[in-house]
Amino acid sequence: MTRGTLHDRLRRIAGASLIAAMTMLSTDALRAEDGHDHAAEGHSGEGEGGHTDEVKISPEAMKLFGISLDKAVRRTLTETTVAPARVSYNAEAMAHVGSPVAGRAGELKVRLGDVVKKGDVLAVIESPDLGRAESELLQKRSLREAAESAVEVANLAFQRAEELRKTNSASVTDFLSRQGDLKKAEGELKVASAEYLAAENHLHILGITQGQIERLLASGEVTSRFELKAPIAGTVVQREVTPGEVVGPDRESLMVIADMSTLWVLADVPERVAHRVMSGSKGRMTLGVAEGAVFEGTVSYVAPELNPRTRTAQVRLVIDAAEAVSFRDTASSASPADHAGHAHEGEAANGGDQAGHRHDSQAGHAHEDGHEHEHEEPAVAPSPMKAGQLLRPGQFAQVELELSSIAGAATEQVIAVPEDAVQTVEGREAVFIPADEPNTFTPAPLTLGRRVGHYYPVLSGLKEGDSYVSKGSFLLKAEMGKEGAEHEH
Numbered sequence: 001m002t003r004g005t006l007h008d009r010l011r012r013i014a015g016a017s018l019i020a021a022m023t024m025l026s027t028d029a030l031r032a033e034d035g036h037d038h039a040a041e042g043h044s045g046e047g048e049g050g051h052t053d054e055v056k057i058s059p060e061a062m063k064l065f066g067i068s069l070d071k072a073v074r075r076t077l078t079e080t081t082v083a084p085a086r087v088s089y090n091a092e093a094m095a096h097v098g099s100p101v102a103g104r105a106g107e108l109k110v111r112l113g114d115v116v117k118k119g120d121v122l123a124v125i126e127s128p129d130l131g132r133a134e135s136e137l138l139q140k141r142s143l144r145e146a147a148e149s150a151v152e153v154a155n156l157a158f159q160r161a162e163e164l165r166k167t168n169s170a171s172v173t174d175f176l177s178r179q180g181d182l183k184k185a186e187g188e189l190k191v192a193s194a195e196y197l198a199a200e201n202h203l204h205i206l207g208i209t210q211g212q213i214e215r216l217l218a219s220g221e222v223t224s225r226f227e228l229k230a231p232i233a234g235t236v237v238q239r240e241v242t243p244g245e246v247v248g249p250d251r252e253s254l255m256v257i258a259d260m261s262t263l264w265v266l267a268d269v270p271e272r273v274a275h276r277v278m279s280g281s282k283g284r285m286t287l288g289v290a291e292g293a294v295f296e297g298t299v300s301y302v303a304p305e306l307n308p309r310t311r312t313a314q315v316r317l318v319i320d321a322a323e324a325v326s327f328r329d330t331a332s333s334a335s336p337a338d339h340a341g342h343a344h345e346g347e348a349a350n351g352g353d354q355a356g357h358r359h360d361s362q363a364g365h366a367h368e369d370g371h372e373h374e375h376e377e378p379a380v381a382p383s384p385m386k387a388g389q390l391l392r393p394g395q396f397a398q399v400e401l402e403l404s405s406i407a408g409a410a411t412e413q414v415i416a417v418p419e420d421a422v423q424t425v426e427g428r429e430a431v432f433i434p435a436d437e438p439n440t441f442t443p444a445p446l447t448l449g450r451r452v453g454h455y456y457p458v459l460s461g462l463k464e465g466d467s468y469v470s471k472g473s474f475l476l477k478a479e480m481g482k483e484g485a486e487h488e489h
Contacts, residue, residue, distance in 0.1 A: 055432075055480045056440040067472030069434070070421075072462050074413040077452035078402050081277070085267035085285065085317070085399040087391055089258045095231045096253035100207045103127030103226065105245045110255070112239050116230045122255055123228045125247060131224030133202050134216055140196040141217065147189035154178070154185040234259040263391055265297065265317040267399040274313035276403040277302055283317045283401045284454075293390060295319050299401065317399060321391050400454075415462060416455040421470045422448065423477045431462065432469040432476045441469060441476055 057067070107124040110116060161178035164170035203213055207226065216222075238256035241247060247254060265285050269277055279302055285295040301316035421431050423443070430443040446461035462468065469476060 053480070054435050054437075054440050054442045055476045056437065057476075057479070059439060062439070062472075065472055065475050067475060068470055069467050070470035072415050072417065072458065072464055072466045072468060074464060075416050075455065076413050077416055077455050077457065079405075079452055080400045080402055080454075081269065081273045082398060082400050083267040083269045083312075083315070085265050085397045087319075087393050087395040087397055088264040088266050089237070089393045090262050090264050090318070093232070093234070093259035093262060095234070095257045097122060097228060097231065097255045097257060098249065098251055098253045099125050099226070099228060099247045100205065100249055101125060101127040101130045101226045102248035103129065103224075103246075105241050105243055105247055105254075106225070108239075108241065108243055110236050110239070112236055114236045116233065116236060116257065118230055118233045120230045121227045122230055122236075123241065125226040125228060127224055127226050130206060130208075130226050131222050133199070133206060134222045134224070137196070137199040137203060137213070137216065138220060138222070140192070140199040144189070144192040144196045147185070147192035150185040151182070151189050154182040158182040228254070230257055232257055232259060258393075260391075261321055263319050263321055263393065265295075265319055265397060265399060267315045267317060267401065268307070268310060268312035269315050269401065271306055271311045271313065273403060274302070274306070274315075277313075277315050277401050278404050281402040281404070283399050285317065285319060285397050285399045287390060287395060287397050295321075295391070315399075315401065317401075319391070414449075415458045415464055416452075417446075417458060417462065417468065418470060419451060419454050419456060421468060421473050422446070422456055423473050425477060425480075429456075432473050433462075434467055443477075443480070444468070 061067075103125040104127075105123055106126045109121050109123060116122070158178040158181070161170050161175045165172070165175045200213060204210075207229075234257040236255055237258045239254070240251075241254040265283075267283075277299060279299050281299045283297050283299055285297065287293060287295075297317040297319040299315055300318045303314040306313050417431055422429050423431070425443040425445075428445045429448055430445045432441040433444045434440070435442045444461055446456075447459040449457035449459055
């Protein structure tokens, strides 16, 4: 997160607390007139025994804002490299849908951007060729049935001649004639069966299923309507057909369907480190249009050759748009103490006299009526599902890829903390650790080494097994800064 973004977020947090601060000041002023200067007493108590460098939040706020603890452990740090990249469709999960029959596009069932399932009807093609193919199948079936009947008649005649020949009641010539008729009928049946099978296969080639053929044979009705169906599940990303347009097998595709659950990220890795990127290693992608969104994936391909112009190797990262999404900053414009502090504000209001309570209510309503345009809903961080929708093929991105260790390099494990856990407090790098009181945290200054990947090696300030805030430390720092500003006032 950039320094400018950090300052903007702190200003929003301070703004969110302005209403509460004004209300408390008005309450304190009224109580002072009545002889109850609780504010002075409160500040006196904080000066004697308060801990301005500690932050206390409720367990509910910790769960809501994703603040979690971890223990310092030793780990082997993995180097990474950063490369420019672009988002692309998964070419192995795309389908170009064309019409295998010539005809005219009738009904179009889908539009660009529609999500379809496998087998859904995309369009209906009115095809005279399909009608002729269906009619041919029905004709070939009739010819086959006639040939089967001819075989049955010839077989009966042959059997009768054979019985008469045994009793010398029929001549040899008659017997041989009946035998020839049977063989001829059997030959014609084979031809008719082959022609029927060819007609059926022709319909299969046109995309007609066996179930549709059986329904055609049962009804005997020729429709000439070809249903163009989705071969895979996905999103319609191209539609190159309009109602009434003439289509045919010569068109490469009428529609393109892409499975958007996984996407490719194509990174251009410099020659000097390309040999250290391995298939199966991990990578993280960030988008310039979505600050804080980190998409994690796995390297599936490393090009064996370099681009002669850019001297880079193309590396393919597979991103699961639904599951491999995380957020490095889940903070909204409200802070944890804003949620956890409602109970304390309510207690303070109940503890005051009735006049003070009425004054607070009137002041609050007056402020709301006079400044309705200044109230804004807190900007809640996007959910993983919404983050997955941020991905668009063609986007430019930045990828951070793990590098394999250099032969002979040291692989000593060191105590390390993730970069998201480290904050700058009073000019020093620190992590938040649990204080003596429950749900209370205090910054612990650290001496860190050079960042390797997404971890900082800890040189001093944290021992193995010590607990620290690994996620959500930015919220604690922001809350601590807000409390410090309130104490100064």
